[in-house]
Each structure stands twice: as structure tokens, then as C-alpha cells.
Amino acid sequence: MFKGYKLGAISFRWNYKDLIALGSEQFDSYGKKVKSSLDSFLLVDGSLDASKIIDTWFPGIDAHVFISHSHQDNDDVLALAGWLKKHFGINSFIDSCIWGYGKDLIKQLDDKYNEIEPNLYSYPEVINSATHVSMMLSSALNVMIDKTECLIFYRTPNSIQPFGSNNTTHSPWIYSEIAFSSTVRLNKPPRVQLLEEKTKMLHEQKDHLEKAQVLRYTVNDKHLKKLDVETLQNWRLSHVKTSGPLKALDTLYELTFPLKDDRPRILG
Structure with a gap:
């Protein structure tokens, strides 16, 4: 990640549905990469290949912008992704592209390993599978935040609520994403590094000229x-x-x- 922003609720005055459709194209294209059957991850000893599950269910996606948001603002975020794509060609990664599949994966794990009888599950094992999936998901989200150049937090009353003197959220995913974004490494794009080097060179030349101007000659x-x-x-x-x-x-x-x-x- 290089830069992070928080964006308040916005209104799209025109083509709202078209922008949602454009944003949904990106969202749906990511969805096609996930939801594989657990049978494809079985190892010879009967255990599951967790790393392969992460790569398949929570894939790394090439995107310029990571958008963190409340699921209640999903349409606005899809429209925002569509607007970025329409006007700038920017590809957005919407965090619900992957955390939305967490429950599906947990259900598959529970149905396969934790069901005692129809619709009756072992509580300790259900908690265990949920913990594993949450760790997988958190890891995948952190990788995407680190990988994308820019993070946009869609900060609305649905995502942040004041409580006393603090701003709070009910979403563990929003909390985790924003907390991680404050500690993630600063990763400057090559073009920014090149621009900074050129700017530094120009400043050094200017400083040299200014220092040289302390001498005066009579003409x-x-x-x-x-x-x-x-x-x-x-x-x-x-x-x-x-x-x-x-x-x-x-x-x-x-x-x-x-x-x-x-x-x-x-x-x-």
C-alpha cells in the first residue's frame, strides 16, 4: 500500500445503475475464481491443504485500489468501483469479494466434518472451523492491502458509529483492515520513486545555484x-x-x- 483515504457517503447523480453494473462485473469476475469443492483440497492423509484453500477461495487479485466498506453500502461501493473503472481504468478490489465467501467455506467444512446428524453439529468443532476460516480470510485481506497501491475506506454511518468520545464499528473486518493499513509497509510505486529522484536532483541543482550566488562580480x-x-x-x-x-x-x-x-x- 502506498496511500490510504477515507471517503464519506457520496451520491451518484447519473447512471447509478450503470455504474453498479460496471462495478459488479469486476466483483463477479472475482467470484468465479472461488467456491471450489473441499474434495479438491484433500491430502493423502485425509486432511485439507489449507494453503491451497486460501489460494482458491481467497485469491490474490490484480487491482489498483482496495475498498473497505460495510456490507450495507454494497451498492454505493459497486458504483464507486464502476466510476473508477469508467473514468480512469482503475481496477478495484472490494473486500466483500472474499469475506463474503467465508460463511460458505465454513458451511462446507461443517457439513463435511462437523455434522453429528442432519442439522446437528459439534459446537467445539464448528468454532474451530470458523476460527480457521477467519484466520485464512484475515491473512488474504492483509495480503491484498499490502499488494494494492491505494486503500479507500468508504466511511459512512453504516461502517463507523460514534460511541462516547470514540468512533467505533460493529464489523471485525473493517476494524482489522483499518488497523492493518496503519501498520503496513509503505510501498512506493517505481514511477513515484523515479519522480522523487528527479525532483531531488532538481532541488540539489537549485541549491547548488543558490549557494553559488553568494559571490558577486562588478560589471x-x-x-x-x-x-x-x-x-x-x-x-x-x-x-x-x-x-x-x-x-x-x-x-x-x-x-x-x-x-x-x-x-x-x-x-x-
Whole structure:
């Protein structure tokens, strides 16, 4: 992650449904990668390959922006993802893309391993499977926050509620995501690093020039002839274009340094 933002509730004045549809395309494309049967993760000893489950159910997805939100704001967040895609080509990762599947995975685990009889489950084992899935999910979300360049927290009354002097949330996922975003490593994109290097170089050059300007030299330019706009205009009008550059300079000299005529003058 490089930058993080919190965004208050927003209203989309036009094409709200179209933006939701565009955002849903990204959401649905992620969903197609998950929900594999647990049988595909069985190891030879009858246990499950947890790492493979994480990679399949909670896959790493190439995205520019991670959007953290309350499930109650799902339509707004889908519209936001659609707006980012429509205007900037930005791909968004919506956190519910993966935590929404946590319950489905827990149900599969319970049905396969923890059901004592139809609709009756072992409570300790149910808690155990839920703990495992929550750890998998938390790990996958942290990887995505670290991987994406920008995090946007859609901060609405559905996600944050004041309680006394504090801001609180009922969502363990929002709490976990925002807490992790405050400690995750700062990962500068290569283009930002290059820009900073160029900017630093320019500042160093400027500092060098400013330091060099502490010295002063006295300049005597009295020997130089003053040119003005009127002289330049006269030069342009007096010069014959076909005469060439050297003749042009001669014309300038004649205008600015007229030859002295020392011949005796005859009065008559």
C-alpha cells in the first residue's frame, strides 16, 4: 500500500445503475475464481491443504485500489468501483469479494466434518472451523492491502458509529483492515520513486545555484552600445534582405556607430 483515504457517503447523480453494473462485473469476475469443492483440497492423509484453500477461495487479485466498506453500502461501493473503472481504468478490489465467501467455506467444512446428524453439529468443532476460516480470510485481506497501491475506506454511518468520545464499528473486518493499513509497509510505486529522484536532483541543482550566488562580480558595461526597439526597427527597415548577414551587421554598425566625417566644411 502506498496511500490510504477515507471517503464519506457520496451520491451518484447519473447512471447509478450503470455504474453498479460496471462495478459488479469486476466483483463477479472475482467470484468465479472461488467456491471450489473441499474434495479438491484433500491430502493423502485425509486432511485439507489449507494453503491451497486460501489460494482458491481467497485469491490474490490484480487491482489498483482496495475498498473497505460495510456490507450495507454494497451498492454505493459497486458504483464507486464502476466510476473508477469508467473514468480512469482503475481496477478495484472490494473486500466483500472474499469475506463474503467465508460463511460458505465454513458451511462446507461443517457439513463435511462437523455434522453429528442432519442439522446437528459439534459446537467445539464448528468454532474451530470458523476460527480457521477467519484466520485464512484475515491473512488474504492483509495480503491484498499490502499488494494494492491505494486503500479507500468508504466511511459512512453504516461502517463507523460514534460511541462516547470514540468512533467505533460493529464489523471485525473493517476494524482489522483499518488497523492493518496503519501498520503496513509503505510501498512506493517505481514511477513515484523515479519522480522523487528527479525532483531531488532538481532541488540539489537549485541549491547548488543558490549557494553559488553568494559571490558577486562588478560589471562595467559602459563600452557596450545600448540597443532599443526603435533602433532595431530602423535596422530592419534599412537592411536589404538579399545583401546577406555580413552586410546586415554592417548596416547595424552604421546605424549605431556612424562614421565621423572630419573633412573641413566650407561655408558659402
